[in-house]
Amino acid sequence: MDLNADLGEGFGVWRLGDDEALLDLVTSANVACGFHGGDPSTMRQVCDAAAERGVAIGAQVGYRDLAGFGRRYIAYAFAELRDEVIYQLGALDAFCRLFGTRVRYLKPHGALYHAAAREEAQAAALVAAVSGYGGQLPLLCAPGSVLAQLAAGAGLRVVAEGFADRGYLPNGSLVPRTALGALITDPEEVAGRAVQMATEHTVVAVDGSVISCPVESICLHGDSPGAVASAALVRAALIDAGVTPTPFAR
Secondary structure, eight states, X not given: OEEEEEEOOOBTTBOOSOHHHHHTTOSEEEEEOSSSSOOHHHHHHHHHHHHHHTOEEEEEEOOSOTTTTTOSOOOOOHHHHHHHHHHHHHHHHHHHHHTTOOEEEEEEOHHHHHHHHHOHHHHHHHHHHHHHHTSOOOEEEOTXXXXXXXXHXXXXXXXXXXXXXXXXXXTSOBOOXXXXXXXXXXXXXXXXXXXXXXXXXXXXXXXXXXXXXXXXXXXXXXXXXXXXXHHHHHHHHHHHTTOOOOOSOO
């Protein structure tokens, strides 16, 4: 099972999360590419540290919205979104090359993640960007989403992702961040959910129902309260359950 985290999301003098500590625990790093968060120096530092640890680097592409941290919906024209995703991919890949590695996958961030899960136009722009960039990058996204369907139809590898530290609705979608139960901050509970996802391929929704959650990668948000403690406990719990944390992309 892969463990991924959103990293490099600071900007300038502003820092968000403990990238170094999380890189010691995860197997894949979703690195912000400068649009919703991150900047060139931060991208370089995270790529250097990830490469040193053998952590797979993925491009976490987002809306061009630093002020809103990429969590505000933007209605993009297809070509504009496609080209902005390619721009972010290329920027991160340049820093990867400095340290003898490359971008291994793509994951959309925030509002773009949710829009691509349900809107064909934005999902198609992401698929076109990856296909145009070489067509060999897996897409990390929600299982059964519009993005997953379009990517698979285009012959791209789709890696289903689950969120141990986010609440789920009975229909399998995430609880909106503005609603009660959106974030799960108790490390013990987060670890238990991760093990359930990895071994049973299910998760408990906010109404108590058990829903299907067939995933290959589990996301731990680096900006969540107690992120490092949760990540450490998740990794240990998975190993105790006989699950080896391994990057899905090499």
